Amino acid sequence: xxxxxxxxxxxxxxxGNKKIAIDPGALFMYYFRFTTLIPKSEWQDITHILVxxxxxxxxxxxxxxxxxxxxxxxxxxxxxxxxxxxRLMLGPRDKGLAFTTAIDNLRTISVxxxxxxxxxxxxxxxxxxxxxxLKIGPFSKTITPDTDERVGWGAIGFKIQLNGKTIVNLGxxxxxxxxxxxxxxxxxxxxxxxxxAIHNTMDVTEALQAVNSMQPKVVIPCxxxxxxxxxxxxxxxxxxxxxxxxxxxxVKCRILSSGESMEI
Numbered sequence: 001x002x003x004x005x006x007x008x009x010x011x012x013x014x015x016g017n018k019k020i021a022i023d024p025g026a027l028f029m030y031y032f033r034f035t036t037l038i039p040k041s042e043w044q045d046i047t048h049i050l051v052x053x054x055x056x057x058x059x060x061x062x063x064x065x066x067x068x069x070x071x072x073x074x075x076x077x078x079x080x081x082x083x084x085x086x087r088l089m090l091g092p093r094d095k096g097l098a099f100t101t102a103i104d105n106l107r108t109i110s111v112x113x114x115x116x117x118x119x120x121x122x123x124x125x126x127x128x129x130x131x132x133x134l135k136i137g138p139f140s141k142t143i144t145p146d147t148d149e150r151v152g153w154g155a156i157g158f159k160i161q162l163n164g165k166t167i168v169n170l171g172x173x174x175x176x177x178x179x180x181x182x183x184x185x186x187x188x189x190x191x192x193x194x195x196x197a198i199h200n201t202m203d204v205t206e207a208l209q210a211v212n213s214m215q216p217k218v219v220i221p222c223x224x225x226x227x228x229x230x231x232x233x234x235x236x237x238x239x240x241x242x243x244x245x246x247x248x249x250x251v252k253c254r255i256l257s258s259g260e261s262m263e264i
Contacts (some may be wrong), residue, residue, distance in 0.1 A: 001165055001264050005256035007226050008057045009171055015163045020048045021093055022169055026060035033146040036061050051075040052171030054090045054153040062092050063101050074122055077108035079154035097150055125157030127173035130200040159254040175206040177213055189216035193242055194224030194235025202240045211246055219246050220254045
């Protein structure tokens with residue numbers, strides 16, 4: 001099994017005839033560019049698309065990748081609504097809570113629900129996106145996810161079981177130890193660590209608590225030190241320190257730069 005990381009929470013998981021894309025988003029606004037995270041050359045071979053929530057860095061290219069690949073999209077049921085008799089997904093590039101996008105092959109999932117699709121097992125995990133603070137010069141605005149706010153909309157994590165391996169991707173989430181207590185010894189844990197300065201996800205200390213609870217075989221830190229808004233390193237975190245602390249407990253930790261892969 002090959003796993004490739006593309007900044008934020010964007011991953012490709014390849015095993016056998018499966019090529020699973022998690023969060024096919026875009027580089028979010030650094031120098032006002034919205035560029036794809038997963039290279040377009042990979043799109044047509046993708047077999048399944050998983051979306052953890054509706055923020056642009058995670059969701060921007062979902063429909064485009066689905067169109068190029070004919071792959072099914074799997075997302076939280078809250079990402080989909082019936083509008084005028086049509087089943088529509090939250091628009092990847094729309095502003096606000098606009099449900100405008102038709103996906104030909106769409107599968108919804110809820111927390112603690114497991115679906116089977118093409119030999120792939122996917123279970124929804126509880127995730128809670130934290131507040132997002134936007135800063136422009138001396139001005140800042142904090143947006144807190146709620147029923148009327150798009151930020152963090154549809155947040156969910158995934159437990160993916162494929163070819164005898166278990167991969168856990170928590171998406172963008174705060175620490176939820178009680179909700180994750182049944183997750184034990186996954187082969188890979190993809191976990192956000194960049195919530196120190198802006199607490200929209202776990203920070204390094206909280207992520208270490210989750211690792212100690214789950215005891216995965218391999219940890220991949222994500223969603224930190226990424227270009228966003230007007231910053232080269234939004235959601236800063238010390239990944240080397242995180243790696244050192246993880247490995248003290250006997251758990252492997254792999255730091256993957258954008259486009260870098262590992263095999264398990």
